Amino acid sequence: MAKRHQRSDRRQIAGERVRILFIQASRFFPENPVWSDRCVALARRIAMKERIRMPHELRRQFCRSCYRFFVPGVTVQTRIHKSRVVVTCMACGYRRRYPLYRNKP
Template sequence: MKDRNRPPSIKPLARERIAVLFSQAEKTFPEHPEYSDRYVTLARKIAMRHRVRIDREYRRRYCHHCYRYLVPGANMRVRVHHGWVSATCLECRKITRYRVERSS
C-alpha cells in the first residue's frame, strides 16, 4: 500500500533528522559512546518508519551487526586491500567489506 496518508514533506524531514542524529553521535562519542549508539538506533528507526534509505556516508559509520557507532581507531579497524576496504567492528568482531573505486 502506498503512503497515502503521509504528506510528501516527511521524507526530507526524516533525512534531515537522521543527519542531525549522526552529527550528535559524532560529537558525543568521546565522552559517552553509549549515547552515540542510541542515536544510531533512533536514526535507524526513523529511516525504517518513513521508508528512507540512510545515506552511504552514514551507513558506513555504524556496525550492521551490533548497531554500534564506529570511530576508526577507537572501536573500528580499517584495512585497504586492492580496491576493497574492510572495516572490523572491535565490539562484535564482525567484518564489513565494501568496494572503493579508484579516482582518476
C-alpha cells in the first residue's frame, strides 16, 4: 500500500517541478535563451520519467520538434489562417496548427 502512495506523491512533486521549470525558463530567456531551452528539456524528461502528462497550458510553450522555449515575436511566429492558429518555430520552421474555435456539442 505504501508504494501506491509513494508513486502519487512522486507524480505530484514532478508536476510541481515541471511548472517551476517553465517559470524559470521565462525568467532566464532575456538573460540567456539557452538556459530556458535547457529548462524545457529538463521539464520534459521529468514528465516522461514519472509518466505524467504535460499540463495543457505548458504544452504550447515549446516546439515539439526542437524543444525550443517559445517567446512570441522572438522564437515563435503566430498567425491566423482559415480559422486556425498557425504557430511557427523560428528556429526549425516546424508548424503547429490549432483550431481557432472549438466545436460545442
